[in-house]
Amino acid sequence: MELLYIWIKSYKNIIEQGFNFSPQWRFHYNPHSGILKSDHLEQATPDFFGPSISNVTVIVGENGSGKSNLVEFIIRLFDQGTGFWNEPFIVIYRMDKILRVWCYQDLPLNVADEQYGFSVKKSIFKMRKLEAGLYGGITAVNEIDEITFAYYSQYFDGVTPRFGLNRNNNFLDLSNRRNIVRPKSEHSLEETFLSPKHYYYNNIKRQAKLFSNWGRHLLDFPVPDFIKITVNEDINREYLKNAFKDDRGHGSEEIWDFFDRPGFIFEIFRAVLFSTLLDVCARSGLGENSIGHLKQRINEDQVKQNPLVLLEKVQNDAFGKWRSMHEFIQWLSVECTPFFYENEPDPIFKTRDNALILPTNSPLISIFFTHIDYIDIQISSPFHIAWTFKDDQDREAGLSSGFNNLINLFARIFAIWEKLVHTNTFLLFIDEGEVGLHPELQKRYLDLLLNNIPRIFPIMDPPLNFKIQLILTSHSPFMVSDLPRENIIFLERNPDGTCKVSDGMNDMQQTFGANIHTLLSDSFFLKRHNGLMGSFAQKRINQVIQFYQHGMLIDNLNREESEVFAQRVTDILGEPIIKRYLLQLQSLRQNINVKEDIQKLKDEIAELKKRLPND
Structure with a gap:
């Protein structure tokens, strides 16, 4: 399936405009006569973007032209389902050798089958009014709502679903906003937001799953050499004394001192233990009992000889987190302790500068995150976790924000692969994905997408067999230079503020391979009288x-x-x-x-x- 055309009668500043997503067909709809015409463009090259990509379309627009409104319309169309719209529109897509035309019930439509060379199937959206003024309820099978549509945006204030409407299960929200919001309930106005630390932790966890399953060498851009895990220095003796008031503060100091022993495993143990105590105090009020149990146990002879026995002794005393914490520390001591020393030959899991260091593709990383998830610490984070590069002289460097954004995108796509097993269509919409990238990465951005996204799917079991349609929005002339003119939707702003679909660049016949300076000189990107300087x-x-x-x-x-x-x-x-x-x-x-x-x-x-x- 491939999305070919959307016509919108009226949505915000978009008034009676049609948007073509195919380099092979150009559709034109006349709302007065109802005639839908098309032009077949012979110059379209099959598999131009590779065998796994059906098509790429980029939407660019002048400031205030309505690009954000078009994005919002498309996202909500697929998110809520076509049956929940009362704005008149037409959607055209191709499925095998059938052209599917879905038209709103109040719009006239006349289509001649013979002009396309293959069969045309027309369907009408029949809207019915529900209670509270809501619209929806298409009873017939609607292939549009069966399309698997994924949306990615780096913006935290991007497009959001409307309140109170059903959600399309085939809509996959990969945006940053979706990844910081924890809905209180499916039909609630209230939302809670993850802390920045937990948002960052979730990103790292997804990336780790990608690397452990995918490896480091299939990507065609630099991938970190290892992951570095250090203890959160904010969790210290003085902080805990202030956090646990009255007698509990003195009790926490006593427990802290008991675990103040050489060895990084004890630092990890202490960080997890006190993060859990803080979490329990904040969420259930059982922290005082927990501290009391711990104070009693640490004076037992067996615990004094082996502090790691403590969790085994108290795991059933107060709350369910003890068992998960005990299993985590046990895993660390059994699986990782032999590799905690620099003199171990070829260490899999070693420490350096009080940090746990794991190779990027090590399966132990996923196990580490699984244990932390089971413990489920919501309030404070016991660790700082970062990807790190190592050069020939053993010097370390962190992951740049640009590469981190790219890896986030690929990791989120990888995280949804199970939902793609039974689909034959995958439409990926990326909203200004190159924002924040260095110009060199902007120049490579489309090529990185085309090379790396298809590489995720062949390793899956069962393997996925479908083509991917990419729709991108951008402000970058690099993106325009990478695409033929027929693959670009140009939006302009009319004097009255409404949206206008332009024929393209004013001064050139083609955009593919065009010089960046020439593109910037075109009045579409910068008004000529304003020049090219700041x-x-x-x-x-x-x-x-x-x-x-x-x-x-x-x-x-x-x-x-x-x-x-x-x-x-x-x-x-x-x-x-x-x-x-x-x-x-x-x-x-x-x-x-x-x-x-x-x-x-x-x-x-x-x-x-x-x-x-x-x-």
Whole structure:
């Protein structure tokens, strides 16, 4: 299945506009006559983006043109299901050799089958009004709602579902906002938000699953060498004394001191133990009993000899977390203790600078996260976890934010693969995914998507057999340069503020492989009269020009200060043509100044002569 066309009658600033998503077909709908026409573009190249990608479409638009509104319409269309819309629209997609046209009931529609060369099936959305003014309830099978649609956005204030409407189970929200919100209930207005630490932890966990299943060498960009786990330094003796008030504070200090022993495993144990105690105190009020049990147990001889026996002794005393914590520490001591020392040959799990270090593709990473999830610490985080690179001289470097965003995208796609097993269609919508990337990564962004996304699926069992349709939004000319003109939807803003679908770039026949400077020079990206430099620099240059041409002082400076300021701007200017022009103006200004000075001296001499006595 491939989405080909959406026509919208009225949605925010989008008024009677059609959007073509196919490089092979161009549809045109006339809402007055109801005639739906199409043009077949012969130049479309099969498998242009590779055998696993059915098509790529990029939506670009002027500021305020309605790109965000189009994104919102598409996302909510697939999220809530077509039956829950009362805005008239048309959706066209191709399934095998059948063209499916879904049309809102109040829109006229006339389609000629013979113009397409294959059969056309028309269906009408029949809306029925429900209680409370809601619309919905298409009773017939609707293939649109059966499309598996995934949405990814880095924005935390992106598109969100409408309250009170059913959700399409085939809509997969991979956005950052979805990953920080924990809904209170399916039909509640209230939401709770994950802390930044837990959001970051969940991202790392997804990435670890990707690496452990995928390996490091299938990706065609740098992947970290190992994961580094350190204890949260905020969980310390003084903090706990203040956190546990009254007698509990003294009790926590006593327990802390008991586990103040050499060996990183005890640091881990202590961090998990006290994070759990803090969590229990905040959530259930059982912390005082737990501290009391621990104080009694640590004085037992068997515990004094082996502190790790403590959890085994108390796991059933107070609350259910003890068993999970005991299993975690037991796993650490049995599986990892032999590798806690640098002198161990070829350590799988070793410490350095009081950190647990694991190779990126080690299965132990997933086990570590599984144990932490079972303990289910919600309030505080016992660990700092980060991916790390290592160079030839054993120096460490962290993961850049740009690569982290890319890995997040691939990890979230990998996390939903089980939901794709029974689908034959996967439409992936990425909203400005290149935001925040270095220009070099922006240049490679589409190529990285096309190379890496299909690589996730062949390793799955059972293997998935379908093509992926990509729809992207972007502000980047790099993205436009990577695509033929037919694969780009250009949006412009009419004088009245409404959205207009443009025919494309004004000054070129094709965009594929176009020079970035040429794309930026096109009035679609930057209005030509505004130039290609920043507005602040342009303002300063104009001030210097006005000073040299008309003697207008710059800001609140006097003449001498304005001279120095203008000279400095001219010296640091990087654009050679404008710099040469300023130097010419400067020279003219200096000549004018010399003439003015000469005339001033002549006037002074004449005045002095008047004051001399007559001979």
